Amino acid sequence: MQLHRARGQFEESGGRLVLIGQATPRHAAHFRRRQGIQLPVLADEDRISYRAAGAKVAGVLDLWHPKVVAKGAVTGLREKTVQGRTIGDTNQLGGAMVIRSDGKVTWSHMSSDAGDNASPEDILAALRAAVA
Secondary structure (H helix, E strand, O other): OHHHHOHHHHHHOOOOOOEEEOOOHHHHHHHHHHHOOOOOEEEOOOOHHHHHHOOOEOOHHHHHOHHHHHHHHHHHHHHOOOOOOOOOOOOEOOEEEEEOOOOOEEEEEEOOOOOOOOOHHHHHHHHHHHHO
16 A cells, blocks of 8 residues: 555656566456555466565564564554455565666565565665666
């Protein structure tokens, strides 16, 4: 939801936000409708893009360490969101990347645990640096 709310800033900075989920196209469309987001959501059921990006498959502590659980609870309360049912591998962590139109990755943040997500501000700063 944070990225959805910041989409205008990304566009003003010369970028385009695209989400990739480990789901079928039908699941991706349902996610967009349920969340009410206006961002493209690509479906990668086989997680090929996750492997190519170097996204980590989490272990137990990456998902259930008390600090990770506490961060998730605080984020959920602050954002007024609840984690829904996960489609695909529940241990698959994600990340964020800034990729130029020529395919060069100029910035990447791959999650080290379930609570480690790049902020929209960090991604925007990386985008602005890439287009400068």
